[in-house]
Amino acid sequence: MSSKRHILTAVAWPYANGPRHIGHVSGFGVPSDVFARFQRMSGNNVLMVSGTDEHGTPIQVLADQEGVSARELVDRYNRIIAEDLVALGLSYDLFTRTTTANHYAVVQELFTGLHRNGYIFSKTTKGAISPSTGRTLPDRYVEGTCPICGYDGARGDQCDNCGNQLDPIDLINPRSKINGETPEFVDTEHFMLDLPAFAELLGDWLKSKQGQWRPNVLKFSLNLLDELQPRAITRDLDWGVPIPLEGWRDQPNKRLYVWFDAVIGYLSASIEWAKRSGDPEAWRKWWQNGEAEAFYFMGKDNIVFHSEIWPAMLLGYSGQGARGGEPGSLGALNLPTEVVSSEFLTMEGRKFSSSRRVVIYVRDFLERYDADALRYYIVAAGPETQDTDFTWAEFVRRNNDELVAAWGNLVNRSISMAAKNIGHIPEAGELTDVDRAVLDASKAAFTTVGERLNRAQFKAALQEAMRTVAEANKYISDQAPWQLKKTDPKRMATVLHVALQLVSDAKTLLTPFLPASSNKVYEMLGGQGTWTGMPRLEEVTDSIGGEDGVSTYPVITGDYADNEARWESIPIVPGTPLKPPTPLFRKLDQSVVDEELARLEEAAG
Numbered sequence: 001m002s003s004k005r006h007i008l009t010a011v012a013w014p015y016a017n018g019p020r021h022i023g024h025v026s027g028f029g030v031p032s033d034v035f036a037r038f039q040r041m042s043g044n045n046v047l048m049v050s051g052t053d054e055h056g057t058p059i060q061v062l063a064d065q066e067g068v069s070a071r072e073l074v075d076r077y078n079r080i081i082a083e084d085l086v087a088l089g090l091s092y093d094l095f096t097r098t099t100t101a102n103h104y105a106v107v108q109e110l111f112t113g114l115h116r117n118g119y120i121f122s123k124t125t126k127g128a129i130s131p132s133t134g135r136t137l138p139d140r141y142v143e144g145t146c147p148i149c150g151y152d153g154a155r156g157d158q159c160d161n162c163g164n165q166l167d168p169i170d171l172i173n174p175r176s177k178i179n180g181e182t183p184e185f186v187d188t189e190h191f192m193l194d195l196p197a198f199a200e201l202l203g204d205w206l207k208s209k210q211g212q213w214r215p216n217v218l219k220f221s222l223n224l225l226d227e228l229q230p231r232a233i234t235r236d237l238d239w240g241v242p243i244p245l246e247g248w249r250d251q252p253n254k255r256l257y258v259w260f261d262a263v264i265g266y267l268s269a270s271i272e273w274a275k276r277s278g279d280p281e282a283w284r285k286w287w288q289n290g291e292a293e294a295f296y297f298m299g300k301d302n303i304v305f306h307s308e309i310w311p312a313m314l315l316g317y318s319g320q321g322a323r324g325g326e327p328g329s330l331g332a333l334n335l336p337t338e339v340v341s342s343e344f345l346t347m348e349g350r351k352f353s354s355s356r357r358v359v360i361y362v363r364d365f366l367e368r369y370d371a372d373a374l375r376y377y378i379v380a381a382g383p384e385t386q387d388t389d390f391t392w393a394e395f396v397r398r399n400n401d402e403l404v405a406a407w408g409n410l411v412n413r414s415i416s417m418a419a420k421n422i423g424h425i426p427e428a429g430e431l432t433d434v435d436r437a438v439l440d441a442s443k444a445a446f447t448t449v450g451e452r453l454n455r456a457q458f459k460a461a462l463q464e465a466m467r468t469v470a471e472a473n474k475y476i477s478d479q480a481p482w483q484l485k486k487t488d489p490k491r492m493a494t495v496l497h498v499a500l501q502l503v504s505d506a507k508t509l510l511t512p513f514l515p516a517s518s519n520k521v522y523e524m525l526g527g528q529g530t531w532t533g534m535p536r537l538e539e540v541t542d543s544i545g546g547e548d549g550v551s552t553y554p555v556i557t558g559d560y561a562d563n564e565a566r567w568e569s570i571p572i573v574p575g576t577p578l579k580p581p582t583p584l585f586r587k588l589d590q591s592v593v594d595e596e597l598a599r600l601e602e603a604a605g
Contacts, residue, residue, distance in 0.1 A: 005044040005293060008286040009036040010266040010336075011090075012298035013053035013098065016077040017062050019361045020084060022374065022390065023345040023352035027299030030378040031342060031458055033090045035295060037512040037532065038453040040091075040560055041567040047286045049269035051096035051555075052078045054545075055240040056258030057138035061178060070239045071545045074099060075553065082554045084362040086535045088371050089515050094273035095535075095556035098265050099545040102275070106268035106330075107261045108244035110317055111233075113328025115245070119194050119316035120233065127190075127236060128156065128168040128183035130176055136236040137168070137176055137183050144171030157259075160301065163220060164227050191243065192230040193260070197322040198312040199228050205311065205335065214385060214456075216300075217341045221307035231309070233260040242546065263310040266296070267333065276540070276557075284331070293337040295456070299344065306339045340456045343383040347390050348600060357603040360596075370585060372514040373399050379462045379513055392596040396588045407469050408584040410476070410506065414499040415524050417481060419578040425500055425526065426493035427574040435498050438475045442468050442505040443569045449509050450567060458513075465509040472502035497574070500525065505569050517584050522564070526576035533560035 012028035014020050020029075028050075036048040054074040063073040078097050085095060097103070114120045128137040142156035147170050151161035156168030168174055169185050176183055203225050209218055233256060234243060240255030248254060270283040286292050296306045312321070318332035319325035327333075344351075350358045365374055377395050380402070382388060418426060431439075445468045452461035476499050484492035507521040515532045522531035535558040544551040 003043070005039070006285050006289055006291070007036075007039050007044050007046050008266070008270070008292065008294040009039070009046055009048040010294060010296045011048065011050035011092070012296075012302055013050055013262050013265050014081050015056075015058070016052040016054045016074045016081065016097070017058050018077060018354055019080050019363055021352055021354065021359045021361050022365055022378070023347065023359075024299075025085075025088060025362055026345045026378045026382045026390075027342045028297050029085060029088060029090050030375050030382070031340065031384070031456070032295075032297035033088075034375075034379060034458050034461075034512040035297070035340075035453065035456060036091055037515060037565075038450070038567065041508075041511065041532075041565050042450065043566065045285070046093070046560075047270060047273065047283075048091060048093050049095070049266060049273060050092060051094075051098060051265055051269055052081055053258065053262045053265070054078065054097055054099045055255070055261055057136065057141065057235070057237055057239075060237065060239050061141070071099075071547065074545075079554055080363070082537060082556055084366070086537055086556055087366050088362060088375065089534055090556070091515075091533060091535050091558055091560050092556040093558070093560070094269050094276065096265075096269050096272055097544075097553065098261055098268075100268075100272065100542045101544075101546075102272045102542065103261070103265060103268040104241050104546060106271055107241045107256060107264045109328060109330060110264050110267070110313060111256065111260075112244055113317040113330075114193070114313060115191075116328070117316055117319055117321070117325025118323045119197055119312075119321055119325075120191050121194060121230075122189055123192050123230070124187050124189050125167070125232065126169045126185040127188040128174070128176075129186055130178065131181060131184050132179065136188075137178070138235065138237075139166075139168050141177045142168035142171060142174050142183055143177050144174040147172055158304065163224055163304070165224075165229055165231065165304070167232075188236055190232045191234045193233045193309070193312065193316075194230050194321075195228040195309070195312055196230065198315055199225055201315055201321065202228075202308055202311060206307065209338070213338055214341065216343070216385065217303055217307065217339050220300075220303055221339075224304060224308060228308070233257050239545075259305060259309070260313075263305055263313065266310075267330075287333050288331055289334075292334055294334055295338050295340055296336050297340050298342075300341050301344075303339060303341050306336065306341075311335050338456070343385065343387045345378075345383045345388060345390055348392070348597070349389055357605065358600070359603075360600075369399075369588075370517075372517045373403060373585065375513060376403055376462075379458045382459070384457075384459050392593045396590065396592050399585065399588050402466065403585040404583075404587045406466065406473060407506070407510070410469055410473050411503055411521055411524065411584050412581055413476065414472075414496065414503050415578055415581045418496045418500060419580045421485060422493065422496065422578075424578055425572050425574050425576045426497045428497040429490045429494040431494065431498070434475070434479075435494065438471060439498060439501060441471060442502050445505070445509055446568055453512065462513055465506065465513070468502070468509060469506050472499065472506060475499065475502065497572070501569075501572050504572050508565070508567070508570065511565055518565075520582075520584060524579070524581045525572065526578060527564065530563040532565040533558050533563045
């Protein structure tokens with residue numbers, strides 16, 4: 001394998017029916033960005049893509065409730081979500097949307113290829129409709145008791161308790177989530193994806209991932225293989241991608257199902273990025289190069305789509321299912337290397353719920369607190385391999401004890417002492433065994449932290465990085481350079497040189513987790529140019545939602561290759577001028593906990 005890897009960082013698409021809360025970004029947003037930033041710093045070619053998922057009946061239902069068109073609704077939330085993700089520092093190469101003409105074309109191409117190879121067939125099924133409105137009820141809007149495990153609260157597409165795929169008609173005592181009425185079931189013709197045609201191939205592929213994937217993800221995926229059923233990929237709906245077949249294309253109320261079109265977004269966003277970059281074929285390096293790798297990031301409710309359904313679609317389009325076939329016009333496409341799924345984050349012991357107002361939106365959070373403080377909490381205490389609970393008390397404790405008192409204090413006292421007493425980065429005199437030991441340990445951390453990050457073990461990686469911060473603080477306390485000022489100024493200069501090298505190393509180790517504050521530390525140490533690239537919003541144009549005419553909308557992009565950050569200990573340069581630093585993080589008063597809990601109780605009513 002060449003030393004520069006091609007790494008696709010494919011990030012779950014946030015649904016455009018409202019602003020995103022911190023539970024969402026703990027599953028898909030922050031982990032994917034930590035991974036992408038680390039891989040870029042390691043010299044790899046990263047393509048990080050996603051966008052807002054904008055089709056489906058839930059959008060239509062909400063638009064009706066608000067008295068606006070589906071298009072107006074998704075335009076509003078596409079912009080809000082994109083702004084929030086930029087504020088969080090998520091370094092997308094392209095964050096776009098599923099309503100672009102480009103996305104429609106790629107989705108229709110995938111459908112056509114799968115259909116031509118025999119993996120899509122039509123079938124008359126029973127569809128749920130609302131007796132009072134006559135409208136189709138989406139699977140997710142029908143709830144009832146699971147016929148397999150007896151869980152009351154299963155959805156019409158999947159039981160979250162046992163993980164099995166369902167159809168609304170399978171549910172015992174089905175009811176509409178919109179108004180509680182019992183749905184009627186009527187005959188309707190739909191296209192189905194023949195998932196059983198991929199069961200054997202998927203099984204072999206999943207078994208080859210033993211020891212590589214998070215055990216919970218692999219076990220869950222393997223357990224579902226025996227239950228694979230053909231799955232509907234169209235819906236009775238007028239908001240979505242048209243079906244690209246004669247006799248279907250112009251049907252006003254038949255569209256491709258949102259789950260089918262959303263997973264194709266990883267590919268369509270890569271193709272859109274390539275077009276916007278000026279090299280329309282560039283996407284192929286991540287999708288067709290045999291050595292390229294693809295890491296998919298999401299919460300656990302999305303595992304089945306990424307470990308079974310999307311791989312089946314890729315295999316079928318590439319002509320590799322039980323029926324064979326030929327690759328479509330885009331060519332054979334790579335399967336995921338890993339599905340990196342996080343568990344759920346709860347909020348003060350309760351499940352996040354926008355409708356019940358047990359929620360804190362990213363935007364509200366960032367109005368009051370630092371983005372890096374939230375990023376730190378999500379990695380340090382987030383739901384990497386098990387469900388975890390966000391509490392305000394723990395957020396304040398970690399902010400104050402770990403970010404302010406440990407890392408912020410190390411930066412502040414090291415740079416302050418050197419700036420005040422010397423004015424620039426001092427030369428090191430002769431190093432003692434203690435100096436060498438702490439510098440060697442700091443250098444060695446790049447290997448240990450890097451190994452963890454490569455394996456998507458973010459919590460362990462952050463713990464290891466923060467251990468170097470603790471060792472650096474201990475070194476300064478033990479060496480007490482403030483006492484050496486009068487007795488041994490040369491030794492003081494050496495200790496401060498070592499301390500600043502440790503600060504520089506820690507800043508590099510923490511960059512994937514804390515990009516904004518790492519940029520500040522780089523500047524405090526007299527660094528020139530950009531340390532690590534930050535995302536920006538850019539207005540672009542395309543036709544949206546199948547409508548004629550050109551629309552302007554925001555995408556997230558950035559210049560992430562053009563910066564100084566690299567994954568190694570970079571020697572500091574003696575003589576570089578230093579200014580007295582400003583505090584890196586804000587200490588939070590304990591009253592924040594009571595204020596936020598009161599705010600939560602008031603919202604929940």
